[in-house]
Amino acid sequence: MTVDQLKQQFQSAFNQQALETYFCPGRVNLIGEHIDYNGGLVMPCAINFGTWMLLAPNEDNVFRFRSVNFEDTYDIGVQDSYEKTGREWYNYPLGVLHHFVVDGKQVKGLDVLYFGNVPIGSGLSSSASIEIATAFAFNQYFKRGYSKLELVKMAKSVENNFIGLSSGIMDQFAVAFGEANKALMLNCDTLEYKAVDAYLGDNVLAVINTNKPRKLAESKYNERVEECAQALKALQQELNISYLCDIDSDTFSRHQHLITDEVVLKRAKHVVEENERVKLAADALAQHNLAEFGRLMYASHQSLQHDYEVSGVELDTAVEYSKTDSNVIGARMTGAGFGGCAIAIVKADAFETYSKNLIDYYTAKIGYAPSVYATNISSGVHELVN
Structure with missing residues (x-):
């Protein structure tokens, strides 16, 4: 309108x-x-x-x-x-x-x-x-x-x-x-x-709405908050920190033995590494290196899928297809997860083809269609x- x-x-x-x-x-x-x-x-x-x-x-x-x-x-x-x-x-x-x-x-x-x-x-x-x-x-x-x-x-x-x-x-x-x-x-x-x-150059930012109701998000969100609190408490036995993101991966690897619960360990691993990915992503964008930024997007999604376990089959399917499309630079879930949206950086002149193929792939696997939008950073x- x-x-x-x-x-x-x-x-x-x-x-x-x-x-x-x-x-x-x-x-x-x-x-x-x-x-x-x-x-x-x-x-x-x-x-x-x-x-x-x-x-x-x-x-x-x-x-x-x-x-x-x-x-x-x-x-x-x-x-x-x-x-x-x-x-x-x-x-x-x-x-x-x-x-x-x-x-x-x-x-x-x-x-x-x-x-x-x-x-x-x-x-x-x-x-x-x-x-x-x-x-x-x-x-x-x-x-x-x-x-x-x-x-x-x-x-x-x-x-x-x-x-x-x-x-x-x-x-x-x-x-x-x-x-x-x-x-x-x-x-x-x-x-x-x-x-x-x-600056996305000749690319657009695609938003893929899974159209899945997000019924689990709040309870699982609170669960993840509690798991991170447990990880922090364990690390505080030897480290003077207020947040998990106060440490880098090297420090985390030297002290991860303090976290005895394997699930809690995976949650903390995601948090520490994801914080580092943000810093690396800022460097990549500053250098107009979209290929590296795309790699970090995929790495972020993989961590959210396997270590933090907040994605779900719908979001994974959107990213899974995006990885097979040569016109996509990178993709990942965005937001709390368990439904909601994924994003992808896609060649602008290939967006319509990408959108159609993604919808077909997703619908065949999930049983209903996602909604796909082209946006810009504004x-x-x-x-x-x-």
Whole structure:
């Protein structure tokens, strides 16, 4: 849907013209999986799928939330605080509004229309996209003076405390601070980051949605967190460290005998080596060495498949096919795993063929089709000039 079409939708919904238009992308994590809670580095980037948000003031001092994607609507007056209501999509902007008023920021009624093309539940951060879009737009329109980092922390609080989901800060950070043709090498603990060149040349970033419901992800996620805690405790018998990612592979190999549980040992091995792969990946991208970056992507997936055991047959099948296609530079699962998405770097002029062949291969093995999208590494949240 084009911006002009969205403006027509806004006119139809509210009988007035949109005053301002904003866009916030979704994100993928290029490499560095399941190490954010181990003090390690992640490498997300913003993509050109995301959330568009149009707004205009009204004279009724009411917030009217509408979406092109959902029939549910919500109207509520300006109040001193707000509460989550059910599971509908509008709780995300409502949570942002709650933070503004609880912080003592003065607001006035707005008509607001959203449109998103991030596949819901795919692991591409549709929720962070709508949270940051709303926080950024309200901050700009009401001139409230929050820094971008403060908006990121606010959006994370919305996710954790208003919506009630225990997630880290990577998603909100990536969609806010993303830059075109750049990956963000981010320490989720300190929030220190470095924008790394991620120029894909004549390639596109393919996103493969397995279309598998992610029912196991939360319980298995918590299980992995606990296993890493066990590994850390064992290593702390001889090492003065706070996180598994405080050590390199050499140090780990010299002290791995302290971890007596074979499964816990495999989890720690993935964490330490994956953190090193992020650093190597940053070097490869800085040198425009996509072949080396692709090798690291495959190595990351193999570790997530065999050592961390969070991929599953659907994600493995997507990567398995990608390895056989000469137009693919590298591929891996991205996100928590157990469904969700994989990513691949694919020659742009071969994308359609790659997509068709992958869908055929996957469908024959899994029994239903994945969804395959071509994206680029794009900029973070911004206002669109009318």
